[in-house]
Amino acid sequence: MIKLKKTELKKRLLQYSRDILNPENFHDKLAPAVMGYADLLFEEFDLDGSVGREHIQTLNGNAIGTFWAAKCIREIFRTQRFSRALYSSVLGVIGRNRKQTHVLYAGTGPFAALALPIMMMLKPENVQFTFLEINPESIEILEKVIDLFDLRAYVKSIHQCDASLWDVPSSGIDIVISETMCRALVAEPQVAIMLNLASQLPEDVVFLPEEIKVSLCKLSRGSGAPERIAELINFNKALMYSIIGNSSMRNWNFIDQDVQTNLSEDDHLCLMTEIRVNDGNILNLNDSSLNLLEKLKLDKKQGAITLNFKYTLDKRPGFKVIEK
DSSP states (O other): OHHHHHHHHHHHHHHHHHHHTOSOSSOTTHHHHHHHHHHHHHHHSOOSSSTTOSOEEETTEEEOOHHHHHHGGGOHHHHHHHHHHHHHHHHHHHHHHOSOEEEEEEOOTTTTTTTHHHHHHSOTTTEEEEEEESOHHHHHHHHHHHHHTTOGGGEEEEEESOTTTOOOSOSOOSEEEEOOOOGGGOSSOHHHHHHHHHTTSOTTSEEESSEEEEEEEEEETTOSSOEEEEEEEEEEHHHHHHHHHTOBTTBOOOOOEEEEEEEOTTEEEEEEEEEEEETTEEEOTTSSGGGSOEEOOOSOOSEEEEEEEEEEOSSSOEEEEEEO
């Protein structure tokens, strides 16, 4: 009976995986697949109680609680674009190097939701995963997920750790993926995690997402779309290695920037986040919670204004804004 149940669960997971990884951006099976995927995992592992709702405070931001991390799966385009980007990146490494691909997945949450579809589509000799997760409750569930779907052969190792401080034991890693962020790169440790891992790995490693762009925008009452004023950060591989080259001992240094603009009484300034996970897998304004506008609170409400922006890493990462 248990074997029959496992077979049926794996069959459902395989079909959801195929539909999520479908190369079409919009298709009839996408939303049912993502919701079915989430429901499948939530049905097997009860996360609707009080478990896992507390965040873990780190030196570089909040690691969100198990329950909240799991809920992110239900964001349709977010799950599709990140999973699909990982799949195409793995296939790309296999195609170039004709070897087993090693993926380092930092911040797995309880389900390692971006990895399961890839495991269902490939063989263990094609891809191996190292999982990093700080939350012990998430680790406990993750172990059960792996066993439920008989996926242990794909897992090289699991580490309970703070990925922003973790020491990489070897450089035999082909792809790093982390989706530990909030809109405008606030609150969560995405930037610190990627900088820490990149500082220990060669530059030919694939980092996903490939680019996170945060721009200052003006939103006017009655206007349909925000007006872009200035790009504040384009967090990609080139910038990561530039920061690493100008920093030491994980004390990452970011350049500040002055921006001038004019505001009317109907204008609001906000931060807009655009994510290119990789080519063909883009998340733009309002595609997910990561792409919602982050409004700025300023003392000066209208007229000419000069603002200084600098990204900082501390217990609540984000842009520090100084009105000049």
